[in-house]
Amino acid sequence: MSVSITLRFVEIFRAHGVPVTFESGWERRGNGQTSAYEGGIVHHTATAVSNTRPQILVTGRNDLPGPLCNFAGLSGGGIHVVAANPANHAGASGGRSMGPLPVTTTFNRRVLGLEIVYPGTSPMTAAQLRTAKVFAKAVQQVFGSVERCRAHAETSITGKWDPGYANGRTIDMNQFRREAATINSGGFLMALSDHDQGVLLEAANAVLMGEAGKRAAGRTAAAIANTQGGVAELHQKVDVLGAGLAQVSEAVSRVGQVQAPQIDYPRLAAEVAPLIGDAVAQKVADVLRDRLAS
Numbered sequence: 001m002s003v004s005i006t007l008r009f010v011e012i013f014r015a016h017g018v019p020v021t022f023e024s025g026w027e028r029r030g031n032g033q034t035s036a037y038e039g040g041i042v043h044h045t046a047t048a049v050s051n052t053r054p055q056i057l058v059t060g061r062n063d064l065p066g067p068l069c070n071f072a073g074l075s076g077g078g079i080h081v082v083a084a085n086p087a088n089h090a091g092a093s094g095g096r097s098m099g100p101l102p103v104t105t106t107f108n109r110r111v112l113g114l115e116i117v118y119p120g121t122s123p124m125t126a127a128q129l130r131t132a133k134v135f136a137k138a139v140q141q142v143f144g145s146v147e148r149c150r151a152h153a154e155t156s157i158t159g160k161w162d163p164g165y166a167n168g169r170t171i172d173m174n175q176f177r178r179e180a181a182t183i184n185s186g187g188f189l190m191a192l193s194d195h196d197q198g199v200l201l202e203a204a205n206a207v208l209m210g211e212a213g214k215r216a217a218g219r220t221a222a223a224i225a226n227t228q229g230g231v232a233e234l235h236q237k238v239d240v241l242g243a244g245l246a247q248v249s250e251a252v253s254r255v256g257q258v259q260a261p262q263i264d265y266p267r268l269a270a271e272v273a274p275l276i277g278d279a280v281a282q283k284v285a286d287v288l289r290d291r292l293a294s
Contacts, residue, residue, distance in 0.1 A: 002035040003027050005142060006070065006084040009112070012138040016185045018131050019078040023058060029067050030085020033109040039101045039148035040112045040139040041090050041155060042132055043069065044120035044163040051075045057082050057115055064088050069115035071135065077127030079135075089113035090155065097154035097173070099147040107155065112139075120164035132163070136180035146181040 006027075010020050023029070047054050053072040060066030067083035074080060086109040093107040102110060114135045118124045124132070136149035152162045153170040161170050 002030070002037070002084040002086075005035070005037055005112070006081060008142055009071070009135075009138045010079075010081065012141055013079050013131075013134060016134045016137070016183070018134055020081060021078060022081045023053070023083075026081045027084050029058075029083035031065070031067070031088050031108060033086040033106070035086050036109050037112055038110055038143055039099075039150065040114065040135060040143075041150055041152055042135065042163050043089060043113060043115045043152045044124070045072075045115050045117050046119055046162070047117060049075045049118045049125065051078070051117075053080045053082065053117065060088065069113040071112070071114045073114055073116035073124075073128050073131050073135070075117060075125050075128060077125070077131045079131060087113055089115065090152070092157055093155045094157045095153070095155045097150065099150055099154075100145060101148060101150060101155065111150075116163055120162050121167045123165045124163065130183075133176065133180035133183050136177060137183050140181060146177045149177060149180065151176075 013020050045054060045057070047056075051074045053074070056066070057068045057072055058066050060068055065088060067087040069087050069089050070081070070083050072080040072082055088108055090107040090111050090113060092105045093101065093110075094103040101107075104110065114132060116124050116128050116132060118128065123129075136146055139149040140146040151170055151173045152160045153164075154173060161168055163171055165171050
């Protein structure tokens with residue numbers, strides 16, 4: 001159950017345009033408990049803002065073994081899957097605002113945890129906030145209610161205040177849940193990897209501009225391929241670039257691990273049609289299908 005629920009969350013993340021990467025061994029990692037998931041908890045790591053997951057989330061600390069979360073929320077808006085099985089992140093429950101979640105000493109096995117990688121003494125990035133809302137939306141879709149997504153500050157019996165926006169200040173979770181409940185997916189095109197988006201660009205140019213456009217798009221695609229490594233490294237250091245560059249990391253997740261769903265070419269054509277017209281959109285979809293199959 002742990003793996004299938006985790007993959008359902010991954011599916012929802014990707015449907016909302018959130019890139020997903022995986023820690024090696026994610027499907028086996030856990031604290032030894034059997035999951036009985038029925039909700040989710042949002043935390044902050046109390047570490048520096050980063051687009052890579054802190055090692056502590058995987059291996060734990062001296063007084064608490066890892067994993068310390070199921071998902072890490074990266075600065076660029078990506079999700080890194082750390083563990084499918086229960087993590088040591090929630091402690092006992094019974095805090096000031098439990099919603100429909102249970103009061104129990106074995107709360108870790110009841111909730112999936114999202115650790116947002118930022119200190120909590122200042123706001124998370126806009127990309128992280130959107131992804132956190134997508135996490136809450138996934139809780140709603142999987143477990144039936146957005147109220148089943150709580151802040152650690154709401155469930156903790158030891159005075160935790162995460163996730164925060166200033167020292168000791170928790171974000172407004174009622175507003176957070178209201179906004180999460182109405183968040184829309186990014187559409188099918190948003191879920192394409194960088195590679196597939198590049199192929200789509202090349203296909204569109206080939207159809208719309210003929211061979212000259214095809215050659216230009218090919219040169220563009222080659223330039224993108226040659227600089228992906230540099231962009232990925234830059235993205236780890238420059239948070240201001242935002243969620244756009246985070247999509248670079250999705251290409252990695254599609255090698256091995258979990259494959260993205262098959263491309264629905266008629267749906268793709270329908271989405272592009274308002275921009276370039278029905279007939280041309282169908283040609284673009286057909287060319288894209290042929291090129292990705294080759």
